[in-house]
Amino acid sequence: MYTQGLNEQTGRPVAAEATEDEARLRAFQARIDAEEKIEPKDWMPDAYRQTLIRQISQHAHSEIVGMLPEGNWITRAPSLMRKSILIAKVQDEGGHGAYLYSAAETLGVSRAELIDQLLSGRAKYSSIFNYPTLSWADVGAIGWLVDGAAIMNQIPLCRCSYGPYARAMIRICKEESFHQRQGYDIMLKLARGTAAQRRMAQDALDRWWWPSLMMFGPPDAASMHTAHSVRWKIKRFTNDELRQKFVDFTVPQAKFLGLNVPDPALRWDAEAGMHRYGEIDWTEFNQVLKGHGPCNRERLAERRAAHEDGRWVREAAAAHAAKHGARAAA
Amino acid sequence: MSDTRDWPLYEIFIRARGGLDHKHVGSVHAADATMAIEHARDVYTRRMEGISIWAVRATDITASDPAESDALFEPARDKIYRHPTFYDIPKEVETL
Ligand SMILES: [Fe+2]
Numbered sequence: 001m002y003t004q005g006l007n008e009q010t011g012r013p014v015a016a017e018a019t020e021d022e023a024r025l026r027a028f029q030a031r032i033d034a035e036e037k038i039e040p041k042d043w044m045p046d047a048y049r050q051t052l053i054r055q056i057s058q059h060a061h062s063e064i065v066g067m068l069p070e071g072n073w074i075t076r077a078p079s080l081m082r083k084s085i086l087i088a089k090v091q092d093e094g095g096h097g098a099y100l101y102s103a104a105e106t107l108g109v110s111r112a113e114l115i116d117q118l119l120s121g122r123a124k125y126s127s128i129f130n131y132p133t134l135s136w137a138d139v140g141a142i143g144w145l146v147d148g149a150a151i152m153n154q155i156p157l158c159r160c161s162y163g164p165y166a167r168a169m170i171r172i173c174k175e176e177s178f179h180q181r182q183g184y185d186i187m188l189k190l191a192r193g194t195a196a197q198r199r200m201a202q203d204a205l206d207r208w209w210w211p212s213l214m215m216f217g218p219p220d221a222a223s224m225h226t227a228h229s230v231r232w233k234i235k236r237f238t239n240d241e242l243r244q245k246f247v248d249f250t251v252p253q254a255k256f257l258g259l260n261v262p263d264p265a266l267r268w269d270a271e272a273g274m275h276r277y278g279e280i281d282w283t284e285f286n287q288v289l290k291g292h293g294p295c296n297r298e299r300l301a302e303r304r305a306a307h308e309d310g311r312w313v314r315e316a317a318a319a320h321a322a323k324h325g326a327r328a329a330a
Numbered sequence: 331m332s333d334t335r336d337w338p339l340y341e342i343f344i345r346a347r348g349g350l351d352h353k354h355v356g357s358v359h360a361a362d363a364t365m366a367i368e369h370a371r372d373v374y375t376r377r378m379e380g381i382s383i384w385a386v387r388a389t390d391i392t393a394s395d396p397a398e399s400d401a402l403f404e405p406a407r408d409k410i411y412r413h414p415t416f417y418d419i420p421k422e423v424e425t426l
């Protein structure tokens with residue numbers, strides 16, 4: 001999902017718990033098993049803390065970088081209403097990033113450190129945001145599919161064992177529904193429009209379908225962090241479970257639009273009561289995650305430029321605060 | 331690459347409607363208190379979630395230690411006579 005990069009081993013290994021106090025660990029796990037929330041000042045195993053810092057910060061980075069593909073269309077939205085909606089949506093994503101950085105900081109990492117990890121290219125963010133937005137229909141497809149996939153993943157996170165993360169997710173989930181519905185609304189208008197508009201909508205679905213399925217991360221068999229995260233109730237469903245749910249929800253929505261899901265292997269399995277879908281191109285996924293997607297370089301360059309361009313504002317605000325602080329103290 | 335130092339952290343409390351308490355909602359970084367209120371407005375009240383904002387420097391908050399919470403809250407634990415349900419009042423007695 002927004003935290004697909006968790007498979008990458010950076011920093012200290014997750015198995016560092018052996019050295020920590022056994023009794024404390026047992027008490028900690030008992031609290032988790034009893035569905036108690038863990039709060040910032042509570043004792044927690046270092047591996048739990050590190051896993052959360054990485055997951056929450058990757059999630060935050062994804063929200064921030066996620067503003068770029070859609071932001072690209074704000075000046076070219078087809079009407080004033082669509083422009084207002086898109087600005088509101090992109091602003092929400094910035095807000096999501098802010099809630100999540102704030103939650104990550106409760107674990108003892110600084111905001112500056114996190115931003116630095118993103119801008120230096122050391123941090124991961126969701127692969128989905130490294131694909132280009134070529135037409136207005138892409139804004140519809142992103143809201144419908146990308147925010148739709150995000151909701152699938154984020155709803156169970158509202159019950160995550162770490163209090164500040166769970167509370168941030170509740171706030172985010174309240175806002176996501178608008179994102180998905182405005183996206184589907186764009187797709188509906190195009191699907192009911194001219195032949196050219198229908199072609200645009202189909203083209204957007206063709207390009208965004210597979211990357212959306214990849215958002216859920218590597219298949220369970222190749223996902224090394226799932227067991228830990230499930231035991232700690234950071235994660236409640238596996239990647240494949242969530243992906244399946246997404247396919248089952250989305251295929252009928254595509255049908256309603258009269259659009260074709262670009263997967264010749266896709267079929268309804270009546271016996272199992274679920275859709276069967278074709279093989280995902282994990283080579284493409286890994287390439288994008290490693291930085292070789294269509295827009296990785298562009299996205300980072302844009303973030304860096306925004307950060308540098310804003311430097312004088314931050315400096316001026318700091319100078320203003322120092323001056324007024326000094327005056328108030330005098 | 332980024333600035334070496336963060337702006338101070340402010341904890342944000344919001345009153346959702348008249349008659350309710352201010353409730354903690356999260357935090358923002360800001361150069362000063364005025365900016366903290368402006369940031370909190372943008373971050374936490376985009377859908378009319380509040381009519382009043384408090385911003386408190388995070389370093390100005392003193393919090394109890396969860397490791398000490400047993401000792402801190404224990405004295406209240408065995409005083410069940412502080413609750414109305416402790417008292418058995420015959421059914422015949424009304425409006426009590
Ligand atoms: Fe979001």
Ligand SMILES: [Fe+2]
Pocket residue numbers: 093147150176179
């Ligand atoms: Fe969203």
